[in-house]
Amino acid sequence: MGQLRVPGPTPCPPEVLQALSWQMINHRGPEFGKMIHDVTAKLKQIFQTKKDLYLLTCSGTGGLEAAIVNTLSPGDKVLAAPVGAFGERFTSMAEVFGAEVIPVRAEWGKAADPDEIRRALQKEPGIKAVLVTHNETSTGVTNDLAAISAVVKEFDKLLLVDAVSSIGSIDLPVDKWHCDVTVTGSQKGWMVPPGMAMVSVSQEAWQAHAKAKMPRFNWDFARAQKYLEIGQTPWTPAVSIVFALSVALDMMLKEGLSNIFDRHARVGKAAREGVKSLGLSLFADERYASNTVTAVSVKDGLDVKEMLRILREEYQIVLAGGQQSLQGKIFRIGHLGLITEDDIKEIISALKEVLPRVGA
Numbered sequence: 001m002g003q004l005r006v007p008g009p010t011p012c013p014p015e016v017l018q019a020l021s022w023q024m025i026n027h028r029g030p031e032f033g034k035m036i037h038d039v040t041a042k043l044k045q046i047f048q049t050k051k052d053l054y055l056l057t058c059s060g061t062g063g064l065e066a067a068i069v070n071t072l073s074p075g076d077k078v079l080a081a082p083v084g085a086f087g088e089r090f091t092s093m094a095e096v097f098g099a100e101v102i103p104v105r106a107e108w109g110k111a112a113d114p115d116e117i118r119r120a121l122q123k124e125p126g127i128k129a130v131l132v133t134h135n136e137t138s139t140g141v142t143n144d145l146a147a148i149s150a151v152v153k154e155f156d157k158l159l160l161v162d163a164v165s166s167i168g169s170i171d172l173p174v175d176k177w178h179c180d181v182t183v184t185g186s187q188k189g190w191m192v193p194p195g196m197a198m199v200s201v202s203q204e205a206w207q208a209h210a211k212a213k214m215p216r217f218n219w220d221f222a223r224a225q226k227y228l229e230i231g232q233t234p235w236t237p238a239v240s241i242v243f244a245l246s247v248a249l250d251m252m253l254k255e256g257l258s259n260i261f262d263r264h265a266r267v268g269k270a271a272r273e274g275v276k277s278l279g280l281s282l283f284a285d286e287r288y289a290s291n292t293v294t295a296v297s298v299k300d301g302l303d304v305k306e307m308l309r310i311l312r313e314e315y316q317i318v319l320a321g322g323q324q325s326l327q328g329k330i331f332r333i334g335h336l337g338l339i340t341e342d343d344i345k346e347i348i349s350a351l352k353e354v355l356p357r358v359g360a
């Protein structure tokens with residue numbers, strides 16, 4: 001049947017595919033109004049938040065831009081803790097909108113160090129917000145967000161979280177961990193196609209919003225709130241993705257949050273043990289290895305491109321390569337959303353056959 005195992009887009013269950021074929025409805029009518037309220041309430045359960053939550057028609061990057069422009073002003077000092085390609089993107093976005101970014105970088109493959117963040121916050125007065133990636137998809141690292149949040153809140157700073165490839169698959173209790181803006185994208189663990197970002201907003205983020213001066217229009221949370229109150233979005237939403245989400249969220253809530261997290265933990269462990277059993281090593285510091293994506297280091301002489309081609313063409317298994325400086329140095333197995341340990345077994349068996357053919 002084939003397996004799409006990049007870290008998003010992820011496969012959709014048949015029930016979700018069915019919902020994608022539903023006839024269009026009026027996005028300013030009562031049927032959509034009921035659906036958006038229902039979807040928002042269910043998303044809040046999975047975000048473990050009682051705060052506000054909005055659907056934005058865009059990919060995860062749009063949601064991250066929303067987090068920045070709704071809470072910051074040009075010239076604001078922010079601390080960013082990038083540990084890979086997506087953290088760097090979040091950092092540059094803040095710079096593009098005029099923030100003065102103080103980066104606290106970790107070597108790719110390592111997790112952000114809460115003590116370093118504390119030292120930077122002590123050293124640099126006047127920091128407004130801290131930008132963190134919960135799960136760095138490019139390196140397969142999950143940061144210790146609870147510990148980072150504790151540090152950020154010691155200093156009473158805003159915490160803006162890229163949870164694009166974590167929330168819904170890995171435990172992220174938004175309210176308990178005091179995340180002010182938390183962003184995810186529909187094509188990750190949610191089992192629906194790309195097209196929607198889901199963003200939670202705390203009271204502290206609203207206070208920052210009242211003073212924030214970065215230009216915003218499409219992503220303005222105030223507009224999203226005003227329209228949600230009447231069961232709408234400010235502009236035409238990706239209606240089919242809302243259909244798909246309504247079905248996928250029911251499936252997720254039926255499985256139960258702790259069962260979802262446990263399944264991802266088992267699948268992640270199976271992926272890590274599987275690749276190690278083939279003599280390969282993990283790129284990520286194993287203490288922080290992600291349960292949604294496994295990055296595998298390749299030894300000199302192993303042709304990653306050819307390996308990915310054979311897996312794709314002969315086994316119908318699609319894995320991901322490395323990004324930016326990691327191209328040719330790692331490959332990645334996405335294991336989020338609709339996945340079981342049997343799927344991982346199939347991938348490991350295929351790798352076992354293919355590796356000797358590509359220089360391993």
Ligand code: PLP
Nearest residue numbers: 059060061086135137164165185
């Ligand atoms: N942040 C992380 C951690 C991601 O994994 C991704 C997508 O892979 C993004 C941000 C960007 O999301 P999108 O491609 O949906 O804009």
